[in-house]
Amino acid sequence: MSKLKVLIVDDEWNMRNLLRIYLMKEGFEIKEASTxxxxxxLVHVHLFDVIILDVMLPDMDGWxxxxxxxxxxxxxxxxxxxxTETRDKIKGLDIGADDYLTKPFDSEELLARLFSLIRRSVMNQTTPVQPARGLSFPDLIIIPEAREVRICDHPIEFTQKEFDLLATLAQNIQRAFTREELVERLWGYDFEGEARVVDTHIKNIREKMHISGLKYNPIQTVWGVGYKFNVCGDTHEK
Incomplete structure (x- = not known):
């Protein structure tokens, strides 16, 4: 069985060395970068199972x-x-990261989070391939299997979490979700950030759709609860 491959990105040698010791004991194959x-x-030439990324680096930031x-x-x-600021955690998750852990950290927690991320990634990759089927709404098509959104027949780019959030709501049009339920579905039960991270993603989704020409708001705020998909007209699978 091939080893799990991890990329450690940190400009402090002591931190990279500490992580190397922890992860090599668990059988990981390690690559390191200080900038x-x-x-x-390294990402350009290697396929990694997970990436550990620091925020503060000498040439560019982790964002x-x-x-x-x-x-x-x-x-x-x-x-x-x-x-450790909550806004930093929200920013990291908002731009596409899957988890955020602050230093100093517990080695067992770090390993648990890494293995959790890897398991989720493997499950997504091993889902049986089926013909892409989309959810069709007025001027809006969402294709979960292809991770594609089209507005007025034009593809629109969303971050990983933005897409997951939009697809979750669109696939459950009869249900209103609390922020906590959405966090559990998208980030997992071990997420330690604020549930308000959902609000940031909702705001970004709405702005992108408005700029792209959608004439209605597809995500409805359910006061005192959270959010649900706003069905504008009939929906059908396409």
Whole structure:
């Protein structure tokens, strides 16, 4: 059985060495980068099972690196940072990261989170391939299997979490979700951030759809509960 491959991106040698010790004991194959350019170069030539990414790096910040990685691959990304502000956690998740853990950290928790991310990624990759079927609404088509959104017949780009959130609501049009339920579905039960991270994603989805020419708001706020999909007209599978 091949080893799980992890990329560690941190400019502090002591931190990379500590992570290397923890992860090698668990059988991981390790690659390291101390700068953003090194990290992006490695992502270009290697396939990783998970990426551990610091926020503060000498040439570019972790936010920029995360965005550029997401343009290429959907490898799970865990931010490991000394920045503990809730807004930093929300920003990291908003731009495409899958989890956020603050330093100092417990090694067992880090490993648990990494394996959780890898399991979810493997499950997504091994789902049986079926013909792509879309949910069709007025001027809006969502194709969950292809992770594609089209507005007025034009493809619209969404981050991983934005798409997951939109698809979850669109596939459950009779249900209103609380923020906590959406967090559990999209980030997992071990997510330690604020449930308000959902609000940030909803705002981004609405703005992108408005700019793209959609004439109605597809996500309805259910006061005192959370959110539900706003069905404008009849829906059918296409």
């Amino acid at each position: 953003g350019k090194e990290a992006l170069a 920029q690196i995360c965005r550029q990685i997401r343009e290429r691959v959907n490898t799970p990304i865990l931010f490991l940072s000394a920045r």
